[in-house]
Amino acid sequence: MVAFALTAALLSTGFDRSPAEEAHLFMPLEPATAVAVQWLGALVFLYGAWLLVSGWYSWNNRFGHEADFQDPPGMYTPGALDQVLHPVLSGGLLALIGAGIAQNACLALFMTVVIVLPLGLRKARYDEIRMVDLYGDHYRQYADSIGWRRLVPRWIPMGF
Numbered sequence: 424m425v426a427f428a429l430t431a432a433l434l435s436t437g438f439d440r441s442p443a444e445e446a447h448l449f450m451p452l453e454p455a456t457a458v459a460v461q462w463l464g465a466l467v468f469l470y471g472a473w474l475l476v477s478g479w480y481s482w483n484n485r486f487g488h489e490a491d492f493q494d495p496p497g498m499y500t501p502g503a504l505d506q507v508l509h510p511v512l513s514g515g516l517l518a519l520i521g522a523g524i525a526q527n528a529c530l531a532l533f534m535t536v537v538i539v540l541p542l543g544l545r546k547a548r549y550d551e552i553r554m555v556d557l558y559g560d561h562y563r564q565y566a567d568s569i570g571w572r573r574l575v576p577r578w579i580p581m582g583f
Contacts, residue, residue, distance in 0.1 A: 457527065464525025471517025474576070477503040478510025506576040508566060509547045513574040516543055540574075547573045 481502040503510035516539060523531035551573075554562040569577055 460527060461525045464521045464523070466521070467524060468518050468521030471514045471519070471521055473514070474503055474507070474510050474517060475514025478514055481510060505569065506578065507572050507574060508569065509543075509550065509573055512543050512547060513576070516540060516574060543574065 481504040503514075507513045516535065519535045519539060520532060523529075523535060551562075551566070575581075
């Protein structure tokens with residue numbers, strides 16, 4: 424959570440840069456384009472933050488770090504869990520991607536996609552295996568109802 428707060432604080436500093444200060448970044452952009460990209464990144468960051476926090480609340484304190492769920496299979500509630508199987512993981516990834524876009528930091532985006540995303544997918548797969556072992560067909564029915572969308576919310580036409 425501390426890293427998340429620091430990312431949000433750093434995100435706000437990107438709006439104060441002049442074009443000359445952007446020279447150290449990887450993609451030179453026209454000033455008008457840079458502002459639009461910063462706002463797009465901020466919106467992606469905020470959506471990721473919402474997904475992450477609402478994912479925690481959707482589970483309603485029913486999970487731990489190792490997917491040790493305590494409630495019966497009918498526990499799913501409306502909210503982030505209606506959109507994606509792993510809202511906390513998905514929200515964290517979207518927040519990192521949004522921050523990278525807002526800061527125009529290609530290296531941060533590259534590291535997120537090359538390192539964090541594969542690790543996240545591995546963790547998601549592990550959690551799904553545990554959930555199927557624990558709840559069997561109940562979990563499969565839930566996952567089928569949202570199209571087995573692990574990280575990409577189902578309102579986005581393509582994804583996994």
